[in-house]
Amino acid sequence: MYVEAPSNLMADDSRLAETELVERCLNGDLGAFEDLYRQHSTRLYNLAFRMVGNAADAEDLLQDIFLTVYRKLESFRGASALGTWLYRLGMNVCLDRLRSKAARQDQATDTLDERLSGAQISGSLAGVSRIDLERAIASLPEGSRAAFLLHDVEGFDHTEVGQLLGVAEGTSKSQVHKARLRIREYLHQPAPKEARPTLVKPAAPATTAAAKQQK
């Protein structure tokens, strides 16, 4: 799995390869930076895509993320896996963009104090389609959306999600669970789902499960 491993468990040769790649990038090796981009851009693009809800903004964000990566690469000390460092940086860029947009539009970004017991929902769903789930994720407040994406979609554990988002592990657990309950509530709503915000799908799909197998 693509997560930060304790330094004593991470293969030395992987860590060495990452350090060398970073060194080559810092030495102005465009090919090395392209390698870095090819290795991590798809995961970060999908994260950005699901955070902002459209392909055009996700492309801008991905570009910003990697430019920021280059500018901050010197500060990468190898204390965590490069992928984790990139994810943390990428998520920060996404959240900064969303908060800046929300501030301009004077929007509340999160309301996590609601009671979400699901007590008013009767019966269970016949099933959960990916497209409905994508719409439900897009409807989440940004905090629980970020936690849900990192945990349930990308497969990080709560300790890692806490590190990536700069929150306590317990907060990650709480955010992810609230996200699941909100999604359930969304999926039980009777209104036509076509009327709700949808994600525009870019080309070339591959499943997260397939991507995980490549790791």
Add this chain to the structure above:
Amino acid sequence: MTCDRFHELVRDWLDGDIDATSRAALEAHAATCDACRAVMTDLRNIHQTASTLERHAPPPRVWARLEQQLAAEPRFREAAARRADSRTRPSPWSWRSPILALAAGLLIMIGGSLYLLHRWTQGPVNTPFVAGGNPTGNNPSNAPGPALVESIDSELQQAAAHYEKAIAGLEQVANASDSPLDPDVMAALHRNLGVIDKAITESRAALVSQPTSRVAQQSLFDAFRRKVALLQDTIALMNELRKGDQAGAARVASGLNKS
């Protein structure tokens, strides 16, 4: 077990962080409580489906744009120059034609203008977009409106002119080589440029008649952005062809057909 306790434990159950005793109690409660059983079933389905969501590769133009931005980063340029000197090899960008480099630079500039326009179109509703010198929004710093639109239009025209020259030059070179440009790709490129230019013209006309229309504002912004994206895809295509990477060129070309 109470339903409240069930809700506390079902989270740990989903996360796989539950001991055998609690798990047995949870399952026993679910067997007798329809509402809690429904919660358990739904949350498990949501959790399982989430791990199978599709992944999408970013379009090639993102790397093309990033490459250009890196080339403009002073620190990267210096490091690349030092590296080239030490290896007595040409700079990574030396193979580019001056026209293409100029066009790429213009696109970076347009990107900045588009960002301003995007911020502006996200501003207060009912802000006149075309009529008058300045919009009447609450935020004066968000008021570049018509001047910015004119500026982007002008920059786009310059960039497009450079692209036309670069494309024509590339076509000549490619046609004389063993791997000529696919006529269908070039046709798709020209066709898409035509469609986008038409959209820009129509959006501008709509704004003249409805200066406060948020839909018209957004349409113009989207058309500008699509044109920049298409030109950036063209850079990516040219780069792949110059590198002799036919597979990469085919990948970019398939994106052009979807623009």
